[in-house]
Amino acid sequence: MSPFSALRVAGLLARRGVAVNISVRAAHGHEISKQEDMSLPMYWDRKDTPLPDIPFQKALTADQQSLKQKELGSWKNLSEEEKIALYRLAFNQTFAEMKKPTQEWKTVVGGVLIFIGLTGLVVWWQRVFVLPPQPHTLKEDWLAAQAKRMIDMRVNPVEGFSSSWDYEKNQWKK
Amino acid sequence: MAHPSQLGFQDAASPVMEELLHFHDHTLMIVFLISTLVLYIIVAMVSTKLTNKYVLDSQEIEIVWTVLPAVILILIALPSLRILYLMDEINDPHLTIKAMGHQWYWSYEYTDYEDLGFDSYMIPTQDLSPGQFRLLETDHRMVVPMESPIRVLVSAEDVLHSWAVPALGIKMDAVPGRLNQTAFITSRPGVYYGQCSEICGRNHSFMPIVVEAVPLEHFENWSSLMLEES
Numbered sequence: 001m002s003p004f005s006a007l008r009v010a011g012l013l014a015r016r017g018v019a020v021n022i023s024v025r026a027a028h029g030h031e032i033s034k035q036e037d038m039s040l041p042m043y044w045d046r047k048d049t050p051l052p053d054i055p056f057q058k059a060l061t062a063d064q065q066s067l068k069q070k071e072l073g074s075w076k077n078l079s080e081e082e083k084i085a086l087y088r089l090a091f092n093q094t095f096a097e098m099k100k101p102t103q104e105w106k107t108v109v110g111g112v113l114i115f116i117g118l119t120g121l122v123v124w125w126q127r128v129f130v131l132p133p134q135p136h137t138l139k140e141d142w143l144a145a146q147a148k149r150m151i152d153m154r155v156n157p158v159e160g161f162s163s164s165w166d167y168e169k170n171q172w173k174k
Numbered sequence: 175m176a177h178p179s180q181l182g183f184q185d186a187a188s189p190v191m192e193e194l195l196h197f198h199d200h201t202l203m204i205v206f207l208i209s210t211l212v213l214y215i216i217v218a219m220v221s222t223k224l225t226n227k228y229v230l231d232s233q234e235i236e237i238v239w240t241v242l243p244a245v246i247l248i249l250i251a252l253p254s255l256r257i258l259y260l261m262d263e264i265n266d267p268h269l270t271i272k273a274m275g276h277q278w279y280w281s282y283e284y285t286d287y288e289d290l291g292f293d294s295y296m297i298p299t300q301d302l303s304p305g306q307f308r309l310l311e312t313d314h315r316m317v318v319p320m321e322s323p324i325r326v327l328v329s330a331e332d333v334l335h336s337w338a339v340p341a342l343g344i345k346m347d348a349v350p351g352r353l354n355q356t357a358f359i360t361s362r363p364g365v366y367y368g369q370c371s372e373i374c375g376r377n378h379s380f381m382p383i384v385v386e387a388v389p390l391e392h393f394e395n396w397s398s399l400m401l402e403e404s
Contacts, residue, residue, distance in 0.1 A: 047225050048225050048226070048227050048228065050225050135299055135308055136299075137299065137302065137307075137308040141304070142304060142305070145304040145305030146305045146306075146307065148305060149305040149306070150175070150177070153364065153365055154362075154364055155175055155177070155364075156177070156184055156185040157185065157362075158185040158186070159185060160177065160180075160184065160185045161177045163185075
């Protein structure tokens with residue numbers, strides 16, 4: 001049971017693109033991309049910092065450079081596609097794309113339920129093969145005698161146990 | 175004693191425990207209010223459609239969330255100190271009992287008038303009568319007259335123990351070589367259970383305390399019987 005569900009979870013996580021250790025990637029024949037220099041301004045798509053420090057595309061082709069030159073003039077001269085092209089040079093995702101719901105929650109909930117299920121199996125196995133038998137004081141008849149004794153002793157008579165017992169009628173209060 | 179799966183306090187059997195119950199209600203109410211507020215803020219922050227969430231400067235709210243917690247703390251501290259001093263009031267005990275912790279039983283000495291002393295061992299599970307409480311019953315109980323101020327001097331003969339009876343609101347460490355004093359009055363007759371509350375070895379969980387509060391005549395009969403026995 002265990003190795004199969006672990007593979008399933010690993011597969012789900014891989015599809016999500018979760019970062020894997022660089023040396024593991026190299027060992028599996030993948031390229032290693034250049035490490036980011038964290039001291040320089042970075043670009044990121046975030047709803048709460050909507051104007052990143054740098055544009056998305058830093059290195060521009062000749063066409064893109066001429067478009068940037070055109071941008072310096074009046075924007076009335078720009079066509080729809082040119083405006084969109086300029087937007088995409090500056091930003092990676094639009095707000096709509098950023099806010100689009102992912103299906104990540106299904107992976108998370110599924111993973112959690114799987115592990116809860118595994119834990120349940122472990123607990124059941126422990127109950128059967130590891131734990132000693134319960135004390136005899138937890139049997140039905142003992143608990144009944146104990147409850148009777150607690151009522152006779154007036155255990156917690158104010159708001160607790162015995163307060164629910166009707167001493168006149170000798171029964172639990174309705 | 176507690177009923178199975180009980181979460182809250184047992185009913186108070188002494189005035190001090192009543193005060194502690196009410197104080198706990200008061201403080202827990204404050205805790206719930208603060209937790210609800212924090213939970214609401216978290217949910218609001220996570221689910222907002224607004225993008226500009228990070229205000230960098232606001233003197234007014236800074237003042238509020240500095241002064242308000244200080245006020246709340248004072249509102250908690252004042253009742254707490256009141257009860258603390260209440261517990262230390264000069265009382266005039268009718269009886270002084272010495273509770274000595276041993277590994278792994280308690281011994282009680284009533285030496286005001288006669289020399290009465292006895293040990294109080296837990297009744298093992300296999301020796302219980304039907305209906306008795308597992309790990310709580312003892313062969314001899316500490317019997318006290320009800321509605322009388324009692325002084326208990328707690329100490330230990332070997333290692334640290336702690337003499338605790340939750341229904342009376344008492345917990346007092348038993349330190350070898352030291353006498354710790356606590357006092358209580360039982361508001362009603364009854365049997366009140368407690369357990370050793372300081373780790374003291376392999377049977378730390380198996381040296382309970384049972385206090386039985388009875389009318390004075392019953393107490394006098396009991397102490398005469400106990401003296402005859404020993």
